[in-house]
Amino acid sequence: MPNQLIYETSPYLLQHAENPVDWYPWGEEALNKATNEDKPIIVSIGYSACHWCHVMERESFEKENVARVMNEYFVCIKVDREERPDVDAIYMEAVQAMGVQGGWPLNVFLMPDAKPFYGVTYLPTQNWVQLLASVRAAFDEHRDDLAQSAEGFATELNLSNAERYGLTQNDPLFAPETLDVLYRKVAVKADDEKGGMRRAPKFPMPSIWRFLLRYYDSTVSTSAGNDAALHQVTLTLDRMALGGIYDQLGGGFARYSTDADWFAPHFEKMLYDNGQLLTLYAEAYSLTKSPLYKHVVYQTIAFAQRELLSPEGGFYSALDADSEGVEGKFYTFTTPELREIVGEDYDWFADLYNLAKNGNWEHRNILHRTESDESFAERMGWSLADLNVRLDATHTRLLRVRNERIRPGLDDKILCSWNGLMLKGLATAYRIFGEPEFLTLALRNAFFLLKKMRDARNGRLWHTYKSREGGQGRATQPGFLDDYAAVIDGLLSLYQATFTESWLIEADQLMQYVLTNFADTTESEGGPDPMFFFTDKNGEELIARRKELFDNVVPSSNSMMAENLYTLSLLLERRGDGPSDYAERADRMLGRVQPLVQQNADYLTNWAALFAMRVRPTAEIAIVGPEAESFRAQLDAEFYPNKVLCGTSETSEVGRNALPLLQQRSAVNGQTTVYVCYNRACQLPVTSVAEVWRLLR
Secondary structure, three states: OOOHHHHHOOOHHHHHOOOOOOEEEEEEHHHHHHHHOOOOEEEEEEEOOOOOHHHHHHHHHOOHHHHHHHHHHHHHEEEEOOHHHHHHHHHHHHHHOOOOOOOOOOEOOOOOOOOOOEEEEEOOOHHHHHHHHHHHHHHOHHHHHHHHHHHHHHHOOOOOOOHHOOOOOOOOOOOOHHHHHHHHHOOOOOOOOOOOOOOEOOOOHHHHHHHHHHHHOOOHHHHHHHHHHHHHHHHHHHHHHHHOOOOOOOOOOOOOEOOOOOOOEEOOOOHHHHHHHHHHHHHHHHOOOOOOHHHHHHHHHHHHHHHOEEOOOOOOOOOOEEEEEEEOOOOOOOOOHHHHHHHHHHHHHHHHHOOOOOOOOOEOOOOOOOHHHHHHHHHHOOOOOHHHHHHHHHHHHHHHHHOOOOOOOOEOOHHHHHHHHHHHHHHHHHHHHHOOHHHHHHHHHHHHHHHHHHOOOOOOOOEEEEEEOEEEEEEEEOOOHHHHHHHHHHHHHHHHHHHHHHHHHHHHHHHHHHHHEEOOOOOOOOOOOOEOOOOOOOOOOOOOOOOOOOEEEEEHHHHHHHHHHHHHHHOOOOOOOHHHHHHHHHHHHHHHHHHHHHHHHHOOHHHHHHHHHHHHHHHHEEEEEOOOOHHHHHHOOOOOOOEEEEEEEOOOOOOOOOOOHHHOOOOEOOEOEEEEOOOOOOOOOOOOOHHHHHHHH
């Protein structure tokens, strides 16, 4: 008989719905059961594309003898970490406080009141069964000690950031010297031979390279470390784009590389990585004009449209690493397969993609490169055009075979925050490349988010959405701070791509909701903490209410929100007392976190990116006139991140009700006119893009 997970929408939970373990979803029913029956709780947290989650399910959770022990002595709760990031974050932090290396599956043991006392990640069956017996014996025989330990961990979880990190309220210092300190903290840990950071496994970590791009731009004429910063970015982006972490045939990035060479990926593809990497590669192209980066953007968008786009315009969450129970089987080839498919082109193809007679990875081949198109074509005595024709032909043959295979599992839940990251990637790609299809996808996604993932009754975002065949989808779980942060960021980029004012208004309305429902209003020394809680004040009350500060594979929600506040303050002139002063709040957030950023910049690189923007004034650019779109495209085509854009092609829109930057701005003699302003002080209007660049530089 299926367990209680059968009624859920999460693919990960549904994967466990027919386990003999009597799983419950996280919620009141399971927690009340633990209290009423006075049993300890097992909370097992994972996600659908997690390879070791599948392994532990096969080895333990599908076994009757293991399930019997779990059901008799524990209340068992399964959590999809992507559906409930609040639950995952609390118990991951608790396990790390216990001195245990975090990861997934994350298995945490709780007292009946949901306070944690022990946790582990993956364990083989025998070790897991032994641990179950030990934990239950400790609960029966040493309960007071466990309760005391759990209380200590709960107290630790409830420490404020000020208590935990010694943060006080300071005025931020936007100085080149401060920025150089942040850069050196990151640079010393970067791998200057293979790209990325000097460790394995290697994750893409887009916010690190985004910071270095902004450091480069902010110090282009002042810092000796400037060229080294750009080199580290291009080295990393080149190696990722040529490596096995990137799907050389179909596009899109895997979650991480298991080695230091970007060679062997953990094959799951996550929407959050690919959305962020679209933004990063598009921005890097605008600076370097690298054909490789353009290829990555176009191919990755094609992958997302082909394999992750729902009929309603939202993007699904992930593709599994496994197919037919084997990791990477869908993406890899045996050498005999490749010889048969590629035929007479095999020798040069094997040279380019580093193939091996018996396979370069577990008797199969991962397609990966260490040489650019230009270098390889020169070595072979071919033109680039000739190489591209050959590559297109071989890739087409390989894809035809690959597409006939059993596909990896699709996690078809739609997450608000990850779609916000994808919206930003699509809008940025459109701004830089001008491809109409990119804008079409971005607009569809934005309409989907605001229609399907926002509650019309109160303006609140939903965190997750699941489509239903032949009918309306179902949105569940109130949104978290990262949902608002990512969607606002995406809408702000979409406004600057289109100059459609409604996107800006929608972003501001979401910000107002955040200020009302996520802010910390408790008074402490120096006033309320300017950081936002991760959860809505109207949401479920857990054993702790956290504030997210550190950037990881996704930037922290507070760092994204600080940048959103700053951008909105420029576009809407939100200045005034209290919550209405967006710029003042952004500065208070930066002032609070600056000591921590200076100590640990490599873990707070999205904050560092905002510091880089603030070292010099941000250009406020208003474009008015019939060629506003053309001027916008030309300005976006070159890398200049420290700007905000607004514009209109209709001079009638620039009257009293217009956006602040457009008020009293008009086209000069009917020509498209640009006003470049800093801190609301404007230069003389100009009528060509060349003159705009002269003013900016």
